[in-house]
Amino acid sequence: AQKVTQAQTEISVVEKEDVTLDCVYETRDTTYYLFWYKQPPSGELVFLIRRNSFDEQNEISGRYSWNFQKSTSSFNFTITASQVVDSAVYFCALSEGGGAQKLVFGQGTRLTINP
Amino acid sequence: GAVVSQHPSRVICKSGTSVKIECRSLDFQATTMFWYRQFPKKSLMLMATSNEGSKATYEQGVEKDKFLINHASLTLSTLTVTSAHPEDSSFYICSARDGQGAYSPLHFGNGTRLTVT
Numbered sequence: 584a585q586k587v588t589q590a591q592t593e594i595s596v597v598e599k600e601d602v603t604l605d606c607v608y609e610t611r612d613t614t615y616y617l618f619w620y621k622q623p624p625s626g627e628l629v630f631l632i633r634r635n636s637f638d639e640q641n642e643i644s645g646r647y648s649w650n651f652q653k654s655t656s657s658f659n660f661t662i663t664a665s666q667v668v669d670s671a672v673y674f675c676a677l678s679e680g681g682g683a684q685k686l687v688f689g690q691g692t693r694l695t696i697n698p
Numbered sequence: 699g700a701v702v703s704q705h706p707s708r709v710i711c712k713s714g715t716s717v718k719i720e721c722r723s724l725d726f727q728a729t730t731m732f733w734y735r736q737f738p739k740k741s742l743m744l745m746a747t748s749n750e751g752s753k754a755t756y757e758q759g760v761e762k763d764k765f766l767i768n769h770a771s772l773t774l775s776t777l778t779v780t781s782a783h784p785e786d787s788s789f790y791i792c793s794a795r796d797g798q799g800a801y802s803p804l805h806f807g808n809g810t811r812l813t814v815t
Contacts, residue, residue: 628806
């Protein structure tokens, strides 16, 4: 069965610091997809990034970057020069390529950026 | 981008009554929609997969007679919480894929906060 673990329940940093959110996943499928979502206090879920299991290339989007390592089953998310607006709960999620293709979420990491 | 609309955003009901939540894909068709439940400060737990024109697939531990799902068209799925009780109070979120396959990201509605008194 697929599983996603975000060991960091809460992280609090001062603005402009860099912060990395960890994500470790488990799956028996060779084809799978990884996602990160952001949930601000208003509650809606915002899609940030997706990666398929065959693409280990890291990605950078502005202050956001993602490090996908199949060898350690990890898909970590780094925010550089954090800002107060980055405060939210961040979820890592996994979808297997076959079957129902349902999306399973990690426990989430509550990130607080203090001014 | 793809938009999923969920209604109502908030509902308060009395114990024993039923509540219907609607989920619409506004600019795309969705043969499959997913219903999640989120308790305060907790993760999203998949409740069921809604399939257009057929029965929903429920996750283990979810009472299908309590959480009725109907996916009557390619743009509308509804979740009805029947005979609601205070323990059903939660944040319910629907989602749908714009495109085929697991690589397509799920787009989420804004959620419905249900409070049962």
